[in-house]
Amino acid sequence: MRHYPSDSPEAKARVVALALLADGAIDLNEIEALERHEVVSRLGLDHPRFDRVVREFCEDMLVSANRGESGQIELDEDTIDALLADIQDPLTRKRMLRAVLDIVNADGRLADGEAVLVNQAMKAWNLDLYDVANGARLRRSERRPLGMPSADC
Template sequence: MRTYAVNSPQAAGRLLALMMIVDGNLASAELQALQRSKILEHIDMDAAEFQRLLQELCDDMLTATATLHGAVQLSNPVIDSLLAEIADPDLRRKLLHAMWKIADADGWLADGEAVLLTRASNAWSAETNFHRHTR
């Protein structure tokens, strides 16, 4: 997998893209949820750049991950390394909120989505400021 600068639009966008494809299916409802969330505006990324990032993620995953029944199988260390590229507590909160909206959009929480959301919640909630702002 490529590495991106911490808190960069690319690091944040990749997590959003991953949320959309980790179940092996890019649903139009997920794209609509992404648009409604306005998260791309927050991370200063336009739709064309997000599409390029999504393609790069798919390319990386074809060479670096396994699939099972069409769903992407990422190892926990890979997921954790992607999550570690986001350090800002405010950005973490906004991304996690958008990731949940994307996961909920198609009315089905796939195993891969659940794993990604759980790992993000666990890794990012260890941040003291995260707890303080979510209450």
């Protein structure tokens, strides 16, 4: 896998890409959730740069991932932990978990791969659902870029 600096927009975008692909495919509902929650701009990226990170992530997966019994490409736990470890800032971790939850819940069902990702992110980042549920849904006027501290921190 490519290396991006910790907490960089690209490292955050790669976690979003991981969430998009956790169920094996990018769903239209997930794309709509990205737009509705303004995830790409909140990552600090424009759409072409975000698309580039997603494409690079897919390329890296083809090189380094395993094929599961179903034929789908799967990342091992250590690789996922390494990708999650690129998010260091505690507030950014909370906001990234919120973004991951918005994406994986976009179609109204939680696939096995999505559940595994959410569980692994919560363990790696030492978070629980309460950490992101309490005040995580911000009004549009209160939204800040993912990873940017608020004045009340």
